[in-house]
Amino acid sequence: MNILPAVSFDADLIRRYDRPGPRYTSYPTAVQFRPDFGADDYLAAVEASREAGAQPLSLYVHIPFCTSPCFYCACSRIITRSREKAERYLERLKREIEMQGALFGGGRTVEQLHFGGGTPTFLDADQLGGLMEHLARHFPLTNAPDREYSIEIDPRSVETDAPARLAAMGFNRMSLGVQDFDPEVQRAVNRVQPVTQTLRLIESARSAGFGSISLDLIYGLPLQTPERFARTLDTVIAACPDRLSVYAYAHMPHLFKPQKRIRAEDLPGPETRLALLALTIEKLTSAGYVYIGMDHFALPQDELVRAQREGTLQRNFQGYSTRAYCDLVGLGVTSIGRIGDVYAQNCKKLEDYYAAVDAGRLPIQRGIALDFDDRVRRAVIQELMCHAVVDRDAIGTRFGIDFDDYFRTELERLRSLESDGLVEIGERQIAITAAGRLLMRNVAMVFDAYLPPPTAQVHSRAI
Ligand code: SF4
Numbered sequence: 513m514n515i516l517p518a519v520s521f522d523a524d525l526i527r528r529y530d531r532p533g534p535r536y537t538s539y540p541t542a543v544q545f546r547p548d549f550g551a552d553d554y555l556a557a558v559e560a561s562r563e564a565g566a567q568p569l570s571l572y573v574h575i576p577f578c579t580s581p582c583f584y585c586a587c588s589r590i591i592t593r594s595r596e597k598a599e600r601y602l603e604r605l606k607r608e609i610e611m612q613g614a615l616f617g618g619g620r621t622v623e624q625l626h627f628g629g630g631t632p633t634f635l636d637a638d639q640l641g642g643l644m645e646h647l648a649r650h651f652p653l654t655n656a657p658d659r660e661y662s663i664e665i666d667p668r669s670v671e672t673d674a675p676a677r678l679a680a681m682g683f684n685r686m687s688l689g690v691q692d693f694d695p696e697v698q699r700a701v702n703r704v705q706p707v708t709q710t711l712r713l714i715e716s717a718r719s720a721g722f723g724s725i726s727l728d729l730i731y732g733l734p735l736q737t738p739e740r741f742a743r744t745l746d747t748v749i750a751a752c753p754d755r756l757s758v759y760a761y762a763h764m765p766h767l768f769k770p771q772k773r774i775r776a777e778d779l780p781g782p783e784t785r786l787a788l789l790a791l792t793i794e795k796l797t798s799a800g801y802v803y804i805g806m807d808h809f810a811l812p813q814d815e816l817v818r819a820q821r822e823g824t825l826q827r828n829f830q831g832y833s834t835r836a837y838c839d840l841v842g843l844g845v846t847s848i849g850r851i852g853d854v855y856a857q858n859c860k861k862l863e864d865y866y867a868a869v870d871a872g873r874l875p876i877q878r879g880i881a882l883d884f885d886d887r888v889r890r891a892v893i894q895e896l897m898c899h900a901v902v903d904r905d906a907i908g909t910r911f912g913i914d915f916d917d918y919f920r921t922e923l924e925r926l927r928s929l930e931s932d933g934l935v936e937i938g939e940r941q942i943a944i945t946a947a948g949r950l951l952m953r954n955v956a957m958v959f960d961a962y963l964p965p966p967t968a969q970v971h972s973r974a975i
Contacts, residue, residue: 514823516900517946519803521790525932525947527782533953534960535806536897537829538855539890540880542848544962545857549879557854557881558615564852567837569616570624571651572829573643574844576601576862577634579669582703584691584733584761586768588846588860589630598635601862604869605844606646608858611874612841613650622651623838625682626830627663633670637677644681653682660685660834662724667710668703675713675720686717687726687755692733693744700734700778707747714751724814727753731788732761734778738787745792749799755816756801756809757831758792760785789950805897805952808832825898832898845875853882885961888913893956900944900952925958 534541561567577598578589590597625647627640635643647653653661662685663678675686690710691703698704717725727748731741748756763779765771780788793803801809802817808831810816819825819834826836829848842849845865848857856879859865868875882890888911895902904915916923926942929935934948935955944952957963 513821514899514901516820517949518797519793519949520946521793521950522933522947523786523790525934526786526789526950528932529934529951529954530782531954533957534963536893536953536956537827537831538848538850539893539960540855540882540886540962542855542857545855545878545880547878549856549876549881551874551876553854553879553881554851554856554874554876555615557851557856561839561852562617566617566620567839568621568623568835569651570833570835570838570840571622571626571647572840572842572844572847572849573605573625573627573632573647574629574842574847574858575627575632575634576630576845578629578631578666579634580702581770582691583701583770583773584730585770586762586764587630590862595636598639600866601845602635602639602643604866605643607869608843608875609646609650611869611872612843616651616841618652620652620839622647622653623656623659623835624833625653625659625661627683628830629664631666631669632663633665633674637674640678641681648682655682660724662686662726664689665713667713668705670713672712672716675717675722679720679722684722685724685726686722687728687757688713688753689728690744690748691728691730692736692741693747694736694740697733697735697740701774711747711751714753724754726755726757727751729756729758729792730761731758731792732763732780732785734774734780736780736788737784738791741788742791742795745795749795752811754811754814756796757807758796758809759807760789793950803949804832805900805949806831820899823899827894827897853887855879855882884911887911888918889959889961892919892959896942896944896956896959897952900949902942903940904942905940919959922958926955929955929958 576590578591579593581591661683663683664687666689688710693707714725763771796809797803802812803809804816804820815834816832824834826833840850842858845858845862846860848855856876858875859868859877865875891907892902908915926935926937930937933945934951936943936945944955948955
């Protein structure tokens with residue numbers, strides 16, 4: 513049983529360590545994926561996975577369309593109102609599902625399924641229903657009560673009766689984008705979404721039997737103040753979602769064009785951002801939410817909390833997740849899959865994705881097959897990000913290495929983090945402290961063999 517220290521907020525430490533870094537939804541991160549990785553490498557990974565015992569599957573389905581741009585958005589998405597565009601996309605997506613389904617055979621139950629985007633509910637009920645039926649024809653979907661079939665919902669894009677229809681298709685979890693309930697903040701980011709619309713949807717999802725509801729918030733948005741965000745947090749807490757993700761807004765207009773429409777002078781300064789983070793932690797933990805790590809909170813009875821205690825939590829492209837043993841198949845433009853020790857990403861441009869599928873090829877654009885060093889480091893980084901502790905002996909035994917010898921340089925570098933109070937280096941374990949939990953990626957970065965020079969900002973900041 514892994515009992516983590518409760519998170520504590522240390523403003524001075526955060527100020528000192530607030531620097532750009534990866535979120536480690538994978539290791540190596542997507543920046544390291546290689547363009548010379550292709551369909552043959554992917555097929556070899558599928559074959560190796562079959563030989564290793566063909567574990568159950570997790571599917572990720574990407575729907576890239578949105579009807580209007582939220583200015584803070586850093587996702588890969590296509591703004592359109594054209595239903596024909598969606599039809600053209602669905603045609604190709606279904607063909608890719610056929611190709612991938614044929615590779616995995618019929619015996620591998622889909623225990624997890626996630627529809628993300630963009631806005632999956634850009635598709636209407638008939639389109640979504642047709643897509644689910646197609647998936648069921650090519651992969652063994654299940655109706656077992658413990659399945660995790662989730663869909664991201666933009667409350668502005670659906671009617672209140674949508675959850676009942678989605679439940680009938682097999683979905684039993686949803687995550688709703690909220691960001692902030694304050695009307696002025698909503699206008700400043702071009703996402704006007706009345707509170708009542710979101711609350712009615714949550715109620716309707718509960719009546720339809722959705723077992724898990726997750727909400728996304730963002731702090732650091734234009735015009736946000738602690739007073740305004742406190743009202744949003746109070747409203748969210750009263751709605752009692754099972755999980756909450758509270759992301760830090762990363763203003764990088766040089767990388768994400770829509771962010772250019774956010775007025776820099778409207779953004780909260782560093783001290784206000786810190787106050788917003790402190791407020792979030794204080795309010796959510798007082799309301800009984802458990803801090804999982806990296807922006808994620810969950811109610812104590814949630815599977816994420818259980819998995820963290822039992823040491824089975826994993827980090828993947830959706831954030832934190834259970835069932836690390838599943839292979840993850842990515843479907844749709846830009847989606848990323850993980851088969852055994854291989855990551856593979858589909859084409860990022862729609863025209864490239866269409867051209868590959870039309871030619872009967874898997875639309876894989878890049879990826880990486882992990883070598884030994886990647887696998888050791890991934891295990892260490894996963895443990896730090898998921899369980900806030902690394903058992904040096906366990907890693908040593910698992911990989912046949914002398915941990916202290918293998919990570920001599922890293923252990924030396926960790927000493928300064930130890931004297932700053934982020935980690936404790938014991939005989940057997942490296943443990944992130946209560947104050948270090950908000951800076952866990954800074955600890956993980958010590959073990960990252962690929963980090964670019966600190967001057968090149970390709971990642972968001974820690975806070
Ligand atoms: S935040 Fe979500 S709904 Fe808004 S543009 Fe980005 S992907 Fe679309």
